[in-house]
Amino acid sequence: MRSSLIRLQEDLRRADDSLVRLLGAWRSDGRAEPGQFVEFWEGREAQARRLYELEYGARSSLQGFQSGANTVAPVPSTLAGPAGVEPQDEEVDEEETRDAGEEPALRKDGNPHAAYRVVVDRAFLTEPEALRALDERLAAGHQVRVVDQPLIKLLIADEETAMVQLEAGRSVILGPPLVRLAVELFESVWQRSRPYLREDGDLDPADRRLLQLMLSGLTDAATAHQLGTSPRTVQRRLRALMDAASVSSRVQLGWYAMRNNWV
Incomplete structure (x- = not known):
């Protein structure tokens, strides 16, 4: 495999x-x-x-x-609009804005179409x-x-x-x-x-995020940084998941997670 x-x-x-x-x-x-x-x-x-x-x-x-x-599209996007206007979430009437002689502000809420x-x-x-x-x-x-x-x-x-x-x-x-x-x-x-985060999985969303980061190869420190917790907490939660899956290694946990719709 x-x-x-x-x-x-x-x-x-x-x-x-x-x-x-x-x-x-x-x-x-x-x-x-x-x-x-x-x-x-x-x-x-x-x-x-x-x-x-x-x-x-x-x-x-x-x-x-x-x-x-x-470097082009940061996460999340922070591209400034015309004249330094920040992207906005609400829907904008671009034709009305142009009729007023202004450039429409940039959006960041996604294309609804x-x-x-x-x-x-x-x-x-x-x-x-x-x-x-x-x-x-x-x-x-x-x-x-x-x-x-x-x-x-x-x-x-x-x-x-x-x-x-x-x-x-x-x-x-x-x-x-x-x-x-x-x-x-x-x-x-x-x-x-x-x-990413299966809706039909049996795990809590926080545990699914943890498994996604583990499967992607992030270190415990990097995972903890992304989740806003400590490496020790990451290790404890992974140990609990290994116990729940009745496995003895993180590699086995990864295979179990994928086979059982945990991720």
Whole structure:
């Protein structure tokens, strides 16, 4: 089983690498007209605004990977609106705002017209406020899953347009037909990921969060920091879960948790 998981992680890593190499080759080739199939965006502000436009312009679906070191879209998002206006939760009448000669303030409450599917990785779970951000997604009806291997940063809108971050200062927008590469990569990872906080599980949500962090490989200290408790408390709670599962190691606890819908 362990060898199968290792092969799976390698397959997904190669798929990520292949997509990034293909995009780099496309850029250096120079045969495509500007804006045809791909657009390159550089700089934090430009990337953040394009990401915002993509999310809130979607009509039906949004699919994304979220990883750590979010220099473009922090967790949670803190991108300032025009003239320093902070993002807001309430719905804004953008046409009315524009008629008044003002730019609409940026929103952060999610696109109400789109169904969200999001996969996060281990690096994301170490981000400050990551668990709160995921809980807010679940409360908003988003589907959230977790993988252990690193992910590229990706957002797909309506399966028609995708944004892939190539490096901290540069992203690429993919249109048809290249967007299919991003869609297929997302679906492959989605099928191999595990749900974040299963609603049909038998455990208390706090214990499910603890198991998710353990399965993602976080240390006891990092887990305690995310949960707002102490490493000793983390160890005591894991020991109690091991006793409940009648196992003697954390590895066995992980397998038991996955087999019995604890995570």
